[in-house]
Amino acid sequence: MSEIKPSEAASTDDSAEETDWAAAKAFFDNLKTYKPRPPKPRYAVTIAVSSRTLFNMVAERKIYEDEGLEKYVAYQQEHESEPLKPGAAFPFVKALMTVNTRLRELYPDSEELFDIVLMTNNHAQVGVRLINSINHYDLTIERFCMTGGKSPIGYLKAYMTNLYLSKDAEKVTEAIEEGIAAATMFMPETEAETKLSDTQLRVAFDGDAVLFSDESEIIVKKHGLDSFFEHEKEFENKPLAQGPLKCFLEALGKLQRKFYEKNERMNCPIRTFLVTARSAASSGARVLKTLRSWGLEIDEALFLAGAPKGPLLQKIKPHIFFDDQMFHIEGAKELGTISAHVPYGIGQKYHKGKLIEQPEKKK
Amino acid sequence: MASTVQNTDVKQKDADRAVVVAVTSREVFKSGPDDGGEILEIDESHLLLKLLHRVNERLEEENPEEPLLFDVILITTDSQRQQQSSRIISSTKHYGLEISRFCFASEDDFAESLQTNNVQLFLTTDRNEASQAAQKGVLSALLDQRVAISTSDQLRVMFCEDAVIQPDSGHTPSFAAQMGEMRRRFRLSDSPLSFILVTLHGGRDRCADSLLTLRSSGLSVDEAYCLAGAPRGPILSVLQPHFMISISSSGLEK
Numbered sequence: 220m221s222e223i224k225p226s227e228a229a230s231t232d233d234s235a236e237e238t239d240w241a242a243a244k245a246f247f248d249n250l251k252t253y254k255p256r257p258p259k260p261r262y263a264v265t266i267a268v269s270s271r272t273l274f275n276m277v278a279e280r281k282i283y284e285d286e287g288l289e290k291y292v293a294y295q296q297e298h299e300s301e302p303l304k305p306g307a308a309f310p311f312v313k314a315l316m317t318v319n320t321r322l323r324e325l326y327p328d329s330e331e332l333f334d335i336v337l338m339t340n341n342h343a344q345v346g347v348r349l350i351n352s353i354n355h356y357d358l359t360i361e362r363f364c365m366t367g368g369k370s371p372i373g374y375l376k377a378y379m380t381n382l383y384l385s386k387d388a389e390k391v392t393e394a395i396e397e398g399i400a401a402a403t404m405f406m407p408e409t410e411a412e413t414k415l416s417d418t419q420l421r422v423a424f425d426g427d428a429v430l431f432s433d434e435s436e437i438i439v440k441k442h443g444l445d446s447f448f449e450h451e452k453e454f455e456n457k458p459l460a461q462g463p464l465k466c467f468l469e470a471l472g473k474l475q476r477k478f479y480e481k482n483e484r485m486n487c488p489i490r491t492f493l494v495t496a497r498s499a500a501s502s503g504a505r506v507l508k509t510l511r512s513w514g515l516e517i518d519e520a521l522f523l524a525g526a527p528k529g530p531l532l533q534k535i536k537p538h539i540f541f542d543d544q545m546f547h548i549e550g551a552k553e554l555g556t557i558s559a560h561v562p563y564g565i566g567q568k569y570h571k572g573k574l575i576e577q578p579e580k581k582k
Numbered sequence: 583m584a585s586t587v588q589n590t591d592v593k594q595k596d597a598d599r600a601v602v603v604a605v606t607s608r609e610v611f612k613s614g615p616d617d618g619g620e621i622l623e624i625d626e627s628h629l630l631l632k633l634l635h636r637v638n639e640r641l642e643e644e645n646p647e648e649p650l651l652f653d654v655i656l657i658t659t660d661s662q663r664q665q666q667s668s669r670i671i672s673s674t675k676h677y678g679l680e681i682s683r684f685c686f687a688s689e690d691d692f693a694e695s696l697q698t699n700n701v702q703l704f705l706t707t708d709r710n711e712a713s714q715a716a717q718k719g720v721l722s723a724l725l726d727q728r729v730a731i732s733t734s735d736q737l738r739v740m741f742c743e744d745a746v747i748q749p750d751s752g753h754t755p756s757f758a759a760q761m762g763e764m765r766r767r768f769r770l771s772d773s774p775l776s777f778i779l780v781t782l783h784g785g786r787d788r789c790a791d792s793l794l795t796l797r798s799s800g801l802s803v804d805e806a807y808c809l810a811g812a813p814r815g816p817i818l819s820v821l822q823p824h825f826m827i828s829i830s831s832s833g834l835e836k
Binding site: 344367 | 817
């Protein structure tokens with residue numbers, strides 16, 4: 220998968236880049252009311268969110284589907300002073316802002332921050348309502364792309380995106396194929412019993428086909444669990460290949476270390492969780508050794524040995540949980556966890572252990 | 583001395599309603615050695631003419647009597663080119679380009695010719711030419727160098743607060759109104775014409791202000807990008823605008 224950020228650009232591009240940067244800095248420094256200025260993309264951890272993940276636009280979406288684009292845009296324009304309600308990615312975005320505040324306190328001159336970009340293929344006129352809604356909740360989102368129907372994939376790359384969240388599985392799949400960490404977000408079906416943390420960003424990851432490649436999952440699906448256990452024991456010391464979210468975990472780890480360096484380990488506002496169906500006894504070692512070989516830390520590793528993930532996630536209360544299998548996503552949603560599906564690997568061809576009959580691909 | 587000649591091969595546009603766009607002959611025809619041959623070699627930038635023509639075609643599909651069309655003038659802006667007037671005319675006819683008039687001017691008087699020909703938009707790759715025209719009160723836009731290689735079949739017009747060419751605040755609103763009207767002849771999707779707003783340095787509120795200002799001038803842009811200091815190069819390579827019109831940011835200070 221791709222590096223966290225691309226290598227240095229050519230020197231002529233650099234000076235143009237610096238001019239744009241300096242002009243933006245001047246703009247934000249001169250604002251009458253203080254607003255934190257967005258970081259330099261090259262150094263930031265860039266999270267791109269779609270409008271439907273940031274805000275709840277279910278009703279509006281229905282208008283689009285039933286009455287068409289023109290009626291939908293007109294509706295949005297008529298209601299543009301009414302703020303939209305929060306969507307699935309909203310708590311995650313608020314948690315990112317909390318981390319940024321802590322980072323700015325400790326490192327006032329650093330550009331190593333989260334940068335939140337609104338990436339939508341909505342029409343620009345709908346954008347007015349989106350901007351008004353962002354203002355209503357005072358979210359620190361200053362960068363956006365409203366592509367008026369065109370694919371956002373090129374812009375994801377242009378912004379050096381580290382993670383893309385959308386409701387559209389096709390766009391997410393395309394992003395992953397282009398080497399960008401991405402996931403399709405789902406609202407939980409029930410209200411979580413207690414609120415999510417507002418002082419700590421909590422991110423939960425599945426292991427196989429999310430942080431790691433799907434190589435071991437292929438063995439389970441094709442040869443069964445016993446073969447899988449044997450294989451994992453035999454290759455315990457051989458690191459697994461990377462999965463689509465590995466670089467995002469790496470980016471989180473880099474920011475965590477900035478807190479550790481200032482003696483804030485006990486009070487770190489980022490906490491990561493591995494929630495895997497692997498068992499500690501038989502197949503867990505390989506996972507931990509792989510992470511170690513990558514130089515990555517994960518705060519808590521939870522081996523479920525096949526038990527359902529839902530109840531455990533209820534206790535963890537992450538702002539987002541990434542898994543490649545819809546079966547686990549559904550289980551998490553039912554019990555109130557905000558889930559994000561990573562459409563990668565062999566898991567996409569199976570549902571609850573059975574091969575899905577693929578319909579003829581439409582031309 | 584500048585002169586204007588009609589292209590008899592092309593139907594003349596409505597003098598009151600058409601949007602007069604001037605393109606320099608330098609963008610359309612390659613300057614080559616004066617080998618005496620009649621026909622000049624055409625430059626890839628003539629793609630722009632194709633896109634303007636395509637908008638006109640689609641407008642006439644909706645309404646065969648449509649008066650609000652692009653009316654393209656080909657202008658020479660240096661004396662050397664001015665000498666090649668007959669070759670320019672014959673080459674234009676040879677390639678069947680939809681140019682209604684030719685204006686043969688030199689460095690000294692081209693800006694005035696733009697005025698006398700009621701040019702509402704002057705397109706050039708030359709920053710100096712654009713500045714000179716702007717000083718005479720003609721709305722000027724820089725042609726993107728990449729227009730030659732763009733694969734888009736949609737004319738993409740970008741509004742941006744880059745201060746390289748000082749905008750003439752008098753003309754932009756009325757041009758925006760005409761463009762808005764033209765844009766409304768088409769549906770939101772599948773339009774041969776797309777308007778893009780890019781905010782390079784300001785934050786989201788700056789972009790929202792520009793969106794609303796353009797909207798109140800009569801133009802609802804299709805796409806909007808707020809860069810807030812992010813490097814413009816990578817974004818513009820994806821955006822692929824054909825030309826860029828400068829909008830004033832000074833009036834929008836909070």
